[in-house]
Amino acid sequence: MNKNTDKKAAIPAGYWQDAKGALIPEKMIRPIDRARDDLVRELVTKAQELSALLADYKRSSFADIAAFIQLSAEQYKANIGGKKGNVTLYSFDGKYKVVRAISETISFDERLQAAKSLIDTCLRDWTASASDELKAIVKSAFDADKQGNISTGRVLALRRLDIKDERWQQAMAAIGEAIQVIGSKSYIRVYERIGDTDQYRPIPLDLAAVSL
Structure with a gap:
């Protein structure tokens, strides 16, 4: 299986693209290089998912805190503007x-x-x-x-x-x-x-x- 599915679609089947942009026949790629590629991509995927969760947490936290501040202000009939x-x-x-x-x-x-x-x-x-x-x-x-x-x-x-x-x-x-x-x-x-x-x-x- 070509591990470079996130690269440009122009890469021919049976080839991987290296860091310099050269096309390397898949059969010439060593097992250790395949294993390293698998590990890096797995960790990157998890990191991207975690980053998205943190971004969502930050957005929702700011929105929730702003809403609570306004709710608290309304108890005293005060108007708090801005963020x-x-x-x-x-x-x-x-x-x-x-x-x-x-x-x-x-x-x-x-x-x-x-x-x-x-x-x-x-x-x-x-x-x-x-x-x-x-x-x-x-x-x-x-x-x-x-x-x-x-x-x-x-x-x-x-x-x-x-x-x-x-x-x-x-x-x-x-x-x-x-x-x-x-x-x-x-x-x-x-x-x-x-x-x-x-x-x-x-x-x-x-x-x-x-x-x-």
Whole structure:
């Protein structure tokens, strides 16, 4: 039987197609190569089925959680719009919890350069009074990694510094306006409580995290 039934139909009967696209007579294929092909295809099929189950679980879980949130809001005659926001739900006995987490990926547009210019001006004028620690924090915030990306976390951390200088405040406003949401990822995390403690351990949905 030709094991390459998932390849293009143009492959003639009695031949297999190798990784380079060459047609190999079936009678020339060694038993160990047939066995390896059988094993790989069996594992791939199971993985595809498992992936489809996880995708269905994720879709239905998000829909069920959204429906429950709306149901809960209706009890208080409140209207909750949108799908954003992290939510944690507990079972009645507290043994289990389910977390819906939505993480946004942000970047900055060209206004970040205006903010940096204002901050540089502040630092030059503060040379005598600015601490070395503050200078280091500000400098590291705009250091790019090997891919040329600036850490959004370090830049946003500047906004937590309590500095009253008007130029600094303008720079912080520019940083806020420069923020661009370029994508988001959504997660469902499921946990079970460890014995009688208040600690929870995740129920792994990642193949690499499942214990054997």
